[in-house]
Amino acid sequence: MKNFNGQVLFLDRADINTDEIIPAKYLTEITKAALKPFLLEDLKLNSFSVEDIPGKSIIITRENFGCGSSREHAPWALEVNDINLVIAENFARIFKQNMFNCGMMAIELNKEKIDEIFKTFTGTETYIKTDFSKGCFEIKSSEATMEIDFTVSEFDKSLVEAGGWINFADKNY
């Protein structure tokens, strides 16, 4: 199973699309590793610069993350930057499926919870420790700590445990 612990990158905007996560001009790459320098290159967000990415392992953002193109290059660009977990109010369908298909996680929390997290932790060095089997994580800065439960469907759980959809499908179909 992949690593779901580490420091948080906050992206305080709704509707971040996959063109912003990885622009189409890089889709000519045929290795995942080649995508690494271009993650979030075209993101339109004042509070963010690409220099914020190194050292971060988890993204927390608003609603409809990953909308637009179906490109799995979006989760791959995250993965090769050691980001395996995105937490948001909700996700575009294809992006969310792509995350779990790669054995990564896309966790949905309600708006109030996301608001509270942004209010409490924005601007601080924030870390998350995930307990996958219990379905909860601890989010922590030097000033505050919260324990948060999350729900992942049985199917998505089995994909994470199997290391992705290919392994699961190859075994079952």
Next chain:
Amino acid sequence: MGKTIAEKIFDTHKIDNPSGDINVIKLDAVFCHEITTPVAINDLSERGMNRVFDPDKIKAVIDHVTPSKDSKTAEQAKIMRDWARNQGIKDFFDVGQNGVCHALFPEKGFVRPGYTIIMGDSHTCTHGAFGAFAAGVGTTDLEVGILKGVCAFHYPETMKIEITGALQKNVFAKDIILSIIGKIGVNGATNKVMEFTGPVVDRMTMEERMTLCNMAIEAGGTSGVCYPDGTTVDYLWDFIKDDYSSKEEAFEDFSKWHSDPDAVYSRVITHDISKLKPMMTVGYKPDEVQEVNGNEKIMVDQIYIGSCTNGRIEDLREAASVLKNHKINSEVRGILSPATPAVYKQAMKEGLIEIFMDAGFCVTNPTCGACLGMSNGVLASGEVCASTTNRNFNGRMGKGGMVHLMSPAVAAATSIAGYITTPEEL
């Protein structure tokens, strides 16, 4: 309790229910292009699973960057070409026969009512115009589709959009779908099938229905879908005439894919388009739409007519009818990319290509290139494009560029004026 068309399709294709409402369904077709497929091909090869579930059900095309523009795109094309040859995929479309996948594959008769289709491309929802369940997926889903002929989805919830009224002059399917996305938002149909019904859809051609379904994904929709009817039968007749004794029989058969009157929907919207005017997007999201009006002159640098949304023959006819006997503004450049070779040839026969060229347009080969800023019309930073495509995301057609989405008629009028305007206001 009645069923929606999407539920009927799922119920006839379901092979497993691993947990919850997850349905693993068998696929009638897997479509492939050179941007999202090569990684799947290479991965299958590395896993020692270099095979396909059924070469006749896989349709492949090189369309995003074609002919190849550099070594990397040439490599992607070569991977597709070699794979199609080695796997015995007969329906493979290379330079000379290739076109934009979502225009080409319907034209070839590969989409039928009741079909389940996936492709590593978000605009796969287009094919729902034929009464199919067609969804964009990522490369992993595509890879499993290629290998096993199956894909997993949540059991479909459906949003019904009943389109009523009569269209005004110079208002098209593009304006209707832009107005719907503006109404429900870019997250308005996430995880839902968008079922387009009502008298306006009944009167639409297949090309118009494809434009409508094409942009379902811009509202987050899993697939667009229209009921298959006499128009669908007429469009497909050359491909199905051996299967049915008459068009009436085909129509009768297709009717089993209509939603039941007592089907349950997660949301029902009635959308009256009687007062709808030509629409355009502003900003960087497809739900930021407004009427085209002369209040502020939005100057443009480039006009692009083409794509899986609006690169079909009817789109070219609409644009050419505006352009006829006009020259495009000297401050702009116009690019036309007919979506398929058949569209290109038909446009030549009808004299449309001559109208575009006399007006000052550059006519490119069929390709997706410019729509996603990959080739054949990439914007420079600060440039503005009036485009008949489907996404106005920041940087979509080139880093720092601005895209306004609109119908081919408005794009044509804009090319003449040099600023965004309607044919009526020219």
